[in-house]
Amino acid sequence: MNAMNAPADTQPRIDQRPVPQFLLDALQQRFGAQYSSAQAVREQHGRDEGSIQAPPPAAVVFAESTQDVQDAVRLAAQHAVPVIAYGAGSSLEGHLLAVQGGISIDVGRMNRVLSIDADDLTVTVQPGITRKQLNEAIKDSGLFFPIDPGADASIGGMSATRASGTNAVRYGSMRENVLALEVVTASGDIIRTGTRAKKSSAGYDLTRLMVGSEGTLGIFTEVTLRLYPLPEAVSAAICSFPSIEAAVRTVIQTIQLGVPIARVELIDVHSVRMVNAHSKLTLREEPMLLMEFHGTPAGVQEQAETVQQIASEHGGQAFEWASTPEERTRLWTARHNAYFAAVQSRPGCRCISTDTCVPISRLADALLDSVAEAEASGIPYFLVGHVGDGNFHFGYLIDPNAPEERERAEALNHKLVARALRLGGTCTGEHGVGVHKMGFLVDEAGAGAVDMMRAIKQALDPQNILNPGKIFTL
């Protein structure tokens, strides 16, 4: 496809399949108090943190075991009824919307750590555990799990969307950090993908196929992850710049030099203002980089000196250091709350979040024109970015009751994505496709590659019951 899809495509096609009453009865019979068809529960499970809405699922099952998930899927499969896995509800692209109806399977109660294999730097968990719960559970092991999307997302959901976050520049995304999965398939069978070995050439990489499949190829019931030794030394610094361009050029040069920086986040002046208001901080209201260095004490110092020198050449201020763990936590919490700070800055708004990611040399090209377009649009917005990976997010804060605002914001998003694709990038670095980016996916991957995805989906889920209506239309 050469032409970019029209903004109207970002609205999902709602076509809820009938859910027979005897299926609901059978689920209630099997699950008792773990089953709910209450309106409030259904509505809570029928939305995510994104801007798009759809009618809720017909019922919710609160799974507490792999067997529960298996039984729920088998019952639904008998009647060709959709099943949608639900973790923490923090996805952004409409992943959880019951656009074809069906049952929500909430795995939030499956939040146990099954085994910490500290000697192998691995951990196996149930999918409902959140990233913060996980790090709390392993804190005595001397290890940590680095992947940190903005929300306190579930590990299952992070795996399903191939999430990343601020540490990905050094530690990779869920693509690199999920070693193995237990998966309930569309027929309700259980398979295991991968092993705890660090690498393998044993057949098709089903683990990587499942990671990022957004619940459309199977429901994850166990996830084995890589862990990392807590760095001996950690230093965090902020550095203000006279312009976004100066900050971005600093990042490009840092990455090109191969500095193993652990985190390098761009925060624009709008975000700084919003974060200051929300988190009671007094950050200087200029574009800034928020950085973290991990390593030995000498290594951290070496890295920081190199980056400080690059920053100075681009007009950056002297680094302000957050040296205690408490100060660091405060800074990074503020960064992670940027999204919520922004949403609160315009009461009643919804946020349309962009997610392009480009090769690092193209970062300035991808960003600066889009900043100019956003400024000119009159839509309130903010910009944050995992810029070390070439990934950044504009958040357009729209009035959900003003369709012309949504249209203007989606038009900005389309221009941004088209630009990123021209520069060799992707429409989504970490949020996934969901219902919102299906048109962008075709623009990016081409019809042939999307057809290949469809063929895989049809082979593994012939009744199209696993989170249907996401990633592509069938």
Place this chain on the structure above:
Amino acid sequence: MNAMNAPADTQPRIDQRPVPQFLLDALQQRFGAQYSSAQAVREQHGRDEGSIQAPPPAAVVFAESTQDVQDAVRLAAQHAVPVIAYGAGSSLEGHLLAVQGGISIDVGRMNRVLSIDADDLTVTVQPGITRKQLNEAIKDSGLFFPIDPGADASIGGMSATRASGTNAVRYGSMRENVLALEVVTASGDIIRTGTRAKKSSAGYDLTRLMVGSEGTLGIFTEVTLRLYPLPEAVSAAICSFPSIEAAVRTVIQTIQLGVPIARVELIDVHSVRMVNAHSKLTLREEPMLLMEFHGTPAGVQEQAETVQQIASEHGGQAFEWASTPEERTRLWTARHNAYFAAVQSRPGCRCISTDTCVPISRLADALLDSVAEAEASGIPYFLVGHVGDGNFHFGYLIDPNAPEERERAEALNHKLVARALRLGGTCTGEHGVGVHKMGFLVDEAGAGAVDMMRAIKQALDPQNILNPGKIFTL
């Protein structure tokens, strides 16, 4: 499947499909001098470096472009005739064997670098370029490509087998380092998977599905790879140990401490002898670790001091340093030639190479009993290992004309694999399944996961023409 498959399963099922003369005529017509049906050419393309044999393909096409590959696949597809991509011929598990007949498509002439994007640390190449050719071509860029299987393999073949090598402990395997592919599908269509962006959540991870698919899902015609800045400082050292166990315990502790060592190879006393003879070296004939440290000068020194201290605690000798690039090259060339040194140590032999990989804490358990079994077997053997990843290779040097030797060696291999799987490992860390490990794959992944692989294969290649008879039976 609970029972390990019998050693007899490692022999491939030969069932060559008829190749119609009019297809051969059409190929000759289309490809002229790029086509050969000469016996010697066919035989060269019908074998690899492994120990298993089969009759050769019916003809060979020497592709010089994506269009050539596409045309050859389309012609073959019209007659449901198998096509087998051929790179450098260095695979070990019978990947290239024409067990169902068909046409070999040699991509060795497609060996150009298409673009070096030094600012983004990426390069795009044709599949026939070898790893050494690639590093030669980019040597002025200040960057390098780290993945180094023993042979000077082609990048296409390395992608297809999800290869790794000595640097994987720090830089990952082909799984982590292939960013994007151009692929000719079973229908002769061309798709592109991935972009040059460092991360993406845009739909199913077709790149990772293709990497390691051993030519069964598509033929790669372009590969985009990650590159790395040449480290500021590189130090290589060898360290002799009183026992394999002492060496292995040193490695386990090094990895568990998170030392970012670039290479750490175990070489047993048999290998040392063979390498000394083959490469005219005088290495001390004891188990040894061959190590390399990459980083800043201070960082390299810090790493080396840490590992020297761990080694000393386990009875390791003082490090002997190879400080000049020439000395380092000599050492690593000797390591890479271990396989060939071994094969030459027993004239006329074939080598059965094992490839298990286990979680690092299980490395000693996986290795030591297998060493005892190999010693007791009377089969000449050697042991080398990418032990930082938990991956190691026994090479059993068998007389191809003595079936009982093959049987004894395969029995050793079966015990080894069973042990690795019990310890949470994989039957193949980097060589792939080919025709040789199909039984092991079922033991490892389970019938359900292999059925899922089959379903994907059947969806993407309904005529089963892409390198049929590999990974699993259909």
